[in-house]
Amino acid sequence: MNVATPAAGKVWLVGAGPGDPELLTLKAVRILKECRIWLVDDLVGSEVLDLASDTTRIVKVGKRGGCVSTSQAFILRLMARYARQGHHVARLKGGDPFIFGRGGEEMAWLRERGIAVDSVGGITAGLAVGSALGLPLTHRAVSRGVTLVTAHTADGVPPNWKALAQSGLTIVCYMGMSSVGQLGKELLAAGFPAGLPVAIVQRVSCASQRHAVTTLENLDSDVRNRGLGSPAVIVLGEAVTHRQIDVANTSTGMPFARAI
Incomplete structure (x- = not known):
């Protein structure tokens, strides 16, 4: 049979x-x-x-x-x-x-x-964050490209932050919230300027989305003060200053932090 x-x-x-x-x-x-x-x-x-x-x-x-x-x-x-x-x-x-x-x-x-x-394929948070904040990840005046990078690697070896600091690109960092204090120190040591604009966006595109805008030197303290956590992406670069959303979004009620 x-x-x-x-x-x-x-x-x-x-x-x-x-x-x-x-x-x-x-x-x-x-x-x-x-x-x-x-x-x-x-x-x-x-x-x-x-x-x-x-x-x-x-x-x-x-x-x-x-x-x-x-x-x-x-x-x-x-x-x-x-x-x-x-x-x-x-x-x-x-x-x-x-x-x-x-x-x-x-x-x-x-x-x-x-x-x-x-x-x-799907839309990754590092790209969706642009629309979420009206933030041009590339801008012909300040950024000619964007790099998606992870702060958490399988072998423990960090990205080449020095090369990225010299690139002039917008950097979107994934998986950096669990050790954001250490991340900030590594970025400063690699040559990123202390006053570099930074946006931290938690739960990109969700109804519970929250964000804060700060500078690199204040990244750790502002994340703690705002109570932000994972999942989130961290956007670094002058393009952050061109964002269009800073106040409460009346259509969703999502809270937004102060501008620089």
Whole structure:
């Protein structure tokens, strides 16, 4: 007697954006509707999950620094197991899968094991922060480019801050809030000026978004005084002075800090 072989499944690495469900791409929404199983990162906005149908199985596989987290090895095995059972699986990630999201590692691992995998890009917080504050990350008068960088590295070796200090680019720093005091010291030691404008934006694009604008020398104290924390991005550069939002946003009620 022949036993039916399960239909081949597939994994989709889907970027959920920074939190606002309206920032999902049309393709992401379509793929999510096609996937019965969602493996959801901790930074995915709660309103994005409202798009799930009654038959969607949502498995939370959050990974947050300093917190009890699902191991990456377990997440990989889970994706493979569901796909081999014939399911279409959405690996739903905050932001974009390929910007500090391990998308490249996961895609390579799945392909090495013969599992079909594809991806859908998302808006990363480091880009969404521009619209959130009306802040031009590039500006022809003060910044000819933007760099996305992480303050937390797997091997503990920091970015080449000295080179970035000399670049004149706008710097958007991820994963810097847990050691913001040390980060500020490293940036000053690398040659960033003490008076460099800085914006710290927590929960970019969400209804709970908060921000503060300060200078590099006051970064640590202002973060503490404002009670800001993760998830947040830190924007460094003269472009910060060209932001357009400094007062309460009457449409969302989001609180904003003082201008420089």
